[in-house]
Structures are given as C-alpha cells and as structure tokens.
Amino acid sequence: MKNLIVAQSGGPTSAINATLAGVIVEAQKSKEIDKIYGACYGIQGVLEEKFIDLNRKADTQDKIEMLKRTPAAALGSCRFKLEDPEKDDTQFRQIVDIFHKYNIGYFIYIGGNDSMDTVYKLSVYCEKNGIDDIKVIGGPKTIDNDLCGIDHCPGFGSAAKYIATVFAELEQEINVYETKSVIIVEMMGRNAGWLTAAAALAEKKNGKTPYLIYLEERTFSMEKFISDVKEELDAHDTVLVAVSEGVHDEEGRYICDTLPGESDTDVFGHSMLSGTGRVLEEEVKNKIGCKVRSIELNLLQRCASHIMSETDINESFNLGQNAVRIAVSGESGKMSSLKRIPSDKYEVEYCAVDIANVANLEKKVPVSWINETGNGVTEEMIDYLLPLIQGELSCFYDNGVPDYIVLK
Numbered sequence: 001m002k003n004l005i006v007a008q009s010g011g012p013t014s015a016i017n018a019t020l021a022g023v024i025v026e027a028q029k030s031k032e033i034d035k036i037y038g039a040c041y042g043i044q045g046v047l048e049e050k051f052i053d054l055n056r057k058a059d060t061q062d063k064i065e066m067l068k069r070t071p072a073a074a075l076g077s078c079r080f081k082l083e084d085p086e087k088d089d090t091q092f093r094q095i096v097d098i099f100h101k102y103n104i105g106y107f108i109y110i111g112g113n114d115s116m117d118t119v120y121k122l123s124v125y126c127e128k129n130g131i132d133d134i135k136v137i138g139g140p141k142t143i144d145n146d147l148c149g150i151d152h153c154p155g156f157g158s159a160a161k162y163i164a165t166v167f168a169e170l171e172q173e174i175n176v177y178e179t180k181s182v183i184i185v186e187m188m189g190r191n192a193g194w195l196t197a198a199a200a201l202a203e204k205k206n207g208k209t210p211y212l213i214y215l216e217e218r219t220f221s222m223e224k225f226i227s228d229v230k231e232e233l234d235a236h237d238t239v240l241v242a243v244s245e246g247v248h249d250e251e252g253r254y255i256c257d258t259l260p261g262e263s264d265t266d267v268f269g270h271s272m273l274s275g276t277g278r279v280l281e282e283e284v285k286n287k288i289g290c291k292v293r294s295i296e297l298n299l300l301q302r303c304a305s306h307i308m309s310e311t312d313i314n315e316s317f318n319l320g321q322n323a324v325r326i327a328v329s330g331e332s333g334k335m336s337s338l339k340r341i342p343s344d345k346y347e348v349e350y351c352a353v354d355i356a357n358v359a360n361l362e363k364k365v366p367v368s369w370i371n372e373t374g375n376g377v378t379e380e381m382i383d384y385l386l387p388l389i390q391g392e393l394s395c396f397y398d399n400g401v402p403d404y405i406v407l408k
Contacts, residue, residue, distance in 0.1 A: 001032060002105025002133075004324070006054070007039035007046060008141075009111035009118070010079065012072035013155025014162075014308050015316035016141045017405075019110050020074060021067045022320020023139065024058050027106075032328045037102065040408045042078035043109070043118050046095055051102070057407050068313055069395045070404040071305040077111075082118055085125045092125045099134050106135050106327040110320070112142035112153075113362065116335060120359035123333030135327040138335035138355055139320055143302045145194035148361040149353035150337040154319055155302070157312030157388035160198035162304045163187060164389060166297065167202040167240060171209045174238045181291040182229060182284050184241040186277035188301060191246055192364045193217055195301065199242035200377045201385055210235075211376065213242045217365045218374040220247040220255055225280065226287045228375050233290065245276050255279050305402060310391025315348065322350040346387035 006023045008016055020038075027033045038057070040050040052075075058064055067074060085092050099107065109119050119138040126134055140147050143159035166185065174183050187196040193215025203211040210232045214220055232239045248254050256275040277294035284292040315338060323336035334352040341347040369381040395402045 001034040003035040003037060003103050004033045004106040004108065004327070005037040005039055005046070005051070005099070005102070005104045006075070006108040006110065006139075007042050008073040008075045008077050009042035009109060009115040010077060010141065011112065011143070011302060012077060013141055013143050013302050014071045014158040014305055015155040015312050016072070016110055017070045017074045018068040018313045018316035019139050019141060019154055019320035019323075021058070021064050022317040022322075023108050023110075023324055024054050024067075024320075025064060025317075026321035026324035028055065030324065030328055033106065033324075034103075037104065038075045038407060041076040042080060042111070042115075043082065043095075044078040044080040045076065046098060047091065049098060052408060054407075063405060066396055066403070066405040067407075068317060069305060069308070069393060071303045071395070074405060074407040076408055079114070081114070082121055085121060089125065092122065095122065096126070096131055096134065105133055106137070106324070108137050108139050108320075108323045108327065110139035110141050112140075112144065112147060113360065115141070116147070116355060116359045119335070120333070120355045123355060126332065135330065135332040137323045137327045137332065138358065139323045140335055140337065143195060144189050144192055146189075146192040146363045147358060148363045149335060149358040151340050151348065152388055154312065154316035156194065157309035157315075158304070159195055159301050160201070160385060161307060161309045161312075161389040162301050163195060163198040163297070164201035165307055167199045167211070167242070168206055170240060170295075171202065171207050174209060174240065175207060178237065179291055180233055180237055182233070182239045182241060182288075182293075184243060184277045184280050184284070184292065184294040186243055186245055186294065186296045188297070189216065189244050189246060191216055191362055193244045194365055196242050196244040197365060197369075197377050197381050198385060198389075199240075200382060201389065208236065209238045209240055211240050211242060213376050214244065214247050214374070215365055215370060215377075216244045216246040216248065217367055218370055219250045221249070222255070222283060224374070226283060228373075229284060230288060233288070241280065243276055243280060247276060305395040305404075308393045309389045310393045311388060313393050318350060322352075326352045346390075
C-alpha cells in the first residue's frame, strides 16, 4: 500500500475544502491507500515537510461535513512557482525524495491555473526520469472559472451565487430614495469576465433597475460607459453597474492603472488589480454629477459560506473523489474534470483530462455571449450560469456565529 498526500494552492474559494473532503473520503475507502497526509501551504509545505495526518483530523462524518462547508483553504495555500526543471531540477529531486521518504505514491494538488502548472511540471519530470511510483493529479479550483478542460470550475458556482445575491440586495438599497443614483460593483477576474457576468442572474428578478455589465473580453471605452449610464438615467432613476477588475482600453491598458502608483505583480507575473470601480465612480461623479458609489467585492466573493451553491459544493466533493480514483487507477499528469451531458435537464459526468491541455491556458467568456452593445450578456450566458447556482447550503453555526473546522 502507498500513502496519499493532498495540498491546496492559489486563491481560496468557498468550495476548495469540499474537494479536499472528497479526496479524504475516497482515499479512506481505497484499499490501495494507507495514510492520508495533508501538506500545509501547498507545494511550499511539501518542500518543508509540513504534513498533518488527515485520517486523524477528519475521522468522523460530522468533521467531513463541516469541512465541506468551511470556506478558504483549510490546509493553507501558497503562491509558489517551481523552477524550470530543465534549468534546475533541485526542487523536483527534493520533492521526489520527500515522497519516497513518506512512502507517498499519490499526490493530489487542488488549485487553479498556476497550480495546474505545478502538476504539469512535476508529472512531466517524473515521466522523463522514469519515476513511475508517484502519480500526480490536479484537482480543479478557481472562482475565475477560467480553467480549460472543464465545463466550469469548483468554487465558481458559489461565487456566482454570492454575486447574484449581492446585486439583488443592492437593487433594493438603491431604490430607497427618490433620486438619481448609480452603484458600481467591481468583481474579481483578471483576464476573464465569468464572475462579472453572474450579476445578470439577478437582473429583472426583483425590480426594474437596469444593469450595465462590462467584461474583460470586450475593449472598454470610458466615453461609451458614460454614454450608457446617461442613457439609462434618462429612463430610470437608478443604475447598477457590474465591472470586471481587468477591463482595459483599446491599447490594452487596465482602467485601474490610471490610479496613482504602480500596480504590483505576484510571483507568477500576474498584475494584482484593484480600483477599477473607483475610477468609474470618479468619472460618473465628474461627467454626470449624480449620486454614485463604488463597491469592490474583493475577498468577500470567494470566502462567503453563509450562502453557497449546493450544486457547486456537491460537484466539488465529487471531483475530489474522482481525483483519487484517477490516481489509484495508475494515471498521472491528469486533472479531475467534469462535462455536461446533453440533456433536457442539467447533468454532468466526471472524467480525466490531460494536464498539458490545462496548464498555462485560459478559458475566456465567448464574445458571442456578450451583447452587441458590450454592456450586457446574452441568454446563452444565462443558460450556462443558472444550473451552477442551484440549491442553498450554509456553514454551520455555533451560538449564532459561523463555526468552521481547523486542520492545521
């Protein structure tokens, strides 16, 4: 028998621990697996041998259920970029030695784009060096919904549900006063506008307030934005604006880059964006002069556990189980995935995809799913999104306060 180790990486979500729970449950059932280790703080924790015993930490059904409903990353996360093994394979040799030291034959890495790059590099390294006793499998995760090789990403459905809920509530707020007003809400999503599109799920559900929705996939024009707002205010007292943090002008410059100071980048070279909503707020204030407020959802959209999509949590759990089954079957260099089954009702099937078709790639919103005027989405987008937010789950509470599991 071999041991299994699982780790989490990248930005937290409301569903990443559901995937972890799925890994644990399936590994506990497997006759091929003995010990189940959790590596704290991702691949960095692997290199530092920061391991915990998940058989002991999650030894009851109650703990598993609590883990499924605990947001963020219970094992801790990291943004750690492995060196190119062609230039320096020191880290890879170290990882393999550590896995052999602990008799680890299965490694499940739960994360997004950059995490799948780690899965790709490590699995290729093992294959090239004839290391066939370690199976490396990716567990998908990202609220950005931009992973290739999967219909939709774990964590996205709950974040989309949260965003739709926020807009439904803000629509009630903005209509309290009899005055012209605009609320601008900025969503995460550096290069893909899936999250921002979720705002459309609330439009016309509880009122008549028009929504203006701007995704990264279309060039953003400040002049047209002001014109859109003026046009809606001519016919309505209120307007709700949803905007992706990464909208950019025709020259490719992020709108938020007009704010003072230089934008930072992470270890993978990605721009750390913030402030797009504030830029638009100032423009509306200066060009239109009505009451205006901007809101940046920021971390709230990815760590909310008081209202999660039941569909999302269940699928995330199943993807974790599927990852273990893929590994135990002897495959490596794969990502646990799902695809929709053509049917009158929403159904998915679980599968494995080659990590080479996932790592360092990005799935964007089809331009055909954005309306012709570039300030909204089409019915195709709504049809895609709606099944992902079905059902409600909440965290557990203790004396009125959310109660979460602590692993590390």
